[in-house]
Amino acid sequence: MSDMSFVRTEMLPEKEPPANSVGVIGWARANLFDGVVNSALTLLSLAFIYYVLSGLLPWVFQSVWNASSLTECREIMEATWASTHGHACWAVINDRWLQLLYGFYPPYPATPDVVFGATEGALPAYFRPNLAFVLLLLAIAPVLFTKVPRQLLIVTAAYPFLMPWLMWGGSIWGPLMAAAGFGIGYLAYRILAPIAGELVAIIAAIAVPVIWWLFLAGSVAAGLESVISISIPEVESRKFGGFMLSILIGVVAIGASLPIGIFLALGRQSDLMILKALCVGFIEFIRGVPLITLLFVASVLLNIFLPPGTEFDIILRVLIMVTLFAAAYMAEVIRGGLAALPKGQYEGADSLGLNYWQAQRLIIMPQALKISIPGIVSTFIGIFKDTTLVSIIGLLDPLGLSNAIRADSAWNGIYWELFAFIAFLFFIFCFGMSRYSMYLERKLHTGHK
């Protein structure tokens, strides 16, 4: 018989953890004051944050919102705080925020005889760019989120034709006829494929729409316009500016560069020699040239090569150049994704009897694109920020406008407020894109845990 008296017969109740290891104090001890070095760094960081905020917050919030010039701003600051230092003059934003957002886009292009700066109209101010923006959100929603109803994809398909019409105006028939080209191409394929074989059908599906766009679409659109006139007032490209311009260039470049980039990346990996050489040449050429050079080509060189008096829209030229630039980078990002796939994936697709496009669509691309997401989104963000470079060729994007606003004698000498406002708007967009990419990575991170 053994003595068991030192053994407890019942469990002790659980005790609370020590007060200094739970709650706020515990968290702070574990994370902020864990050792001498850590504590010193924490204190230093706190001092730095205090230093920055103590300067920044009064500047942002003890500020002047209503004034008609920088001088008046300074007078108000002098009267209120007895000093002009450390106070922002947001009055310039208050005065010019519409210009920073929309450039010189006429506020009421809905009414035919629009008076610039009119304060009354049948439709809300700037409804055309605003509607285009709302439609953009609707159009990308089904692409970005799987839970959104699939019917919205109709908006996505219509958007590339609807957006230019809303922004530039003119007859509805132009965009409709341009869209009809795709329908004609599809029809040509369906009709010819059973009769003349696959290859002829594919060639016809490309050639017929091109002929349609080149020679017929314009006159058909004009004919239809003269029969049933549906048009809204035209807005010239010179009126575009501000964030509207940045978003326009960014969205077109982002939207068009992804598909082009995918094809370029596939072309670069292709076994067809000429196709491969073309893709490699294009990618390496565009990546070897700075974007500013391409923009100068768009604004300056094309002007010299095209016949004098040519009206080849400057924004269109810029859109094409930025898109090509983005596509070359996109191609390399996607090629990285393709290279990261094990060879077994390609062989597996082959062994299932899939043809090239089926294999790409079902096996290769879903994986390659998933791997490339961070790179793709970085490229998107980079391109969106690069749109500010157009100010160098005289387009009035937000940065170009900030210079133009400073050239008004009322606001000459104002810097930080304008740049802060522009930075704030860019941050919203770029941060949004970055968060979405993280969400997407989490959602797709299924296979390799």
Place this chain on the structure above:
Amino acid sequence: MKKSVVFGALTVAGLAAGAAAAGTLDDVKARGKLNCGVTTGLVGFAAPDANGEWKGFDVGVCRAVAGAVLGDPTAVEFVPTTGKTRFTALASGEIDMLARNTTWTFSRDVDLKFTFVGVNYYDGQGFMVPKELGVSSAKELDGATVCIQTGTTTELNLADFFRSNNISYEPVPIETNAEAQQQYLAGACDVYTTDASGLAATRATFEDPSAHVLLPEIISKEPLGPLVRHGDDNWGDVVRWSLNALITAEELGVTSANIAEMAAGTNNPEVNRLLGTEGTLGEMLGLDAAWAKNAIMAGGNYGELFESNIGEATPIGLARGLNAQWTDGGLIYSPPFR
């Protein structure tokens, strides 16, 4: 849509190539709009206001030409150009004329093949220093740090001036005027040098303008004026004489206030010829008889344009100086209207 725009543009290009053979004057009339190149923003000379309407001294010249040619000073499409794109925009025909505070130099006139039609502002490079430095002449600036815009003629002028006076300086290269203001105010340089009009405009934005002085030396000649392409003399004449009409109007006392009255006919034959009640000057240019009247009504005569945009009543506060009429000791001089 994009493709159709491209092809549409190419088609238009083909048509326009045929039409471009006609003179610029006919092009402008056919288009109903003058494409005028201006700066993307320079205080007093060209800037859009809160409604997106362009205002300024150079803009006034564009509007006067539009008034003369089309009878409507608002029929102008302002094309903002940067220092790098301005000349190609003009050479390629994207703009009909350039009024962008551009210095008339030999090489621009001869080598780049442009025609400067006159001078609307005589500028020159000057120096600004803080008053507390106690400097009264640029020759006392030995060893000073100088804020200077890179890649401009001002950089070369500065080097020449200091070398010929046997004094040294340390350049602080900056890219834009905006950066220069910040650097100068932050004390990164003792001296800021650029065109005198720009210095005056910059000083006007300081919290305490009186703490800074402009030194008396002007070390370069910068005659700024509108220009057109070589080879279309008829159009060059239109722009030249539109500018001259503004200058002559000031000399003859024709203002936007009294022009309606004077256009009814006066005892002064030159005024009558200018305003088209006598003679056929407009017809010779290929314009209607009231061309000069419309040009002057666009924004007033030369003096009025000067006073309302950059003159002493404005925040920029430039004195007429060299830009006074020749009768007042300045250089502004128009050949006679006869």
